[in-house]
Amino acid sequence: MAGRKDPPHNSEHRWEGLQDIDRAISENRLTSYSWKKAWADPWGRAGFIAFALLFLAFIVYVVIYDLVL
Numbered sequence: 001m002a003g004r005k006d007p008p009h010n011s012e013h014r015w016e017g018l019q020d021i022d023r024a025i026s027e028n029r030l031t032s033y034s035w036k037k038a039w040a041d042p043w044g045r046a047g048f049i050a051f052a053l054l055f056l057a058f059i060v061y062v063v064i065y066d067l068v069l
Helices: 017-025 029-038 042-067
Strands: none
Touching: 017 029, 029 042
């Protein structure tokens, strides 16, 4: 775009907190980064475990309802 000045790419203009996200996007591994970050969070881990237990309970219910009853 004409008249637009982009800052030079040197260390003083980098955001250190976003460097890992930028690297993940450039390597096309953002999903893996998001899952690992969510698993590291205690509430995220509890959510994953709760979802897995509920899903497993649903599968057990469906199997019992269809095969036994």
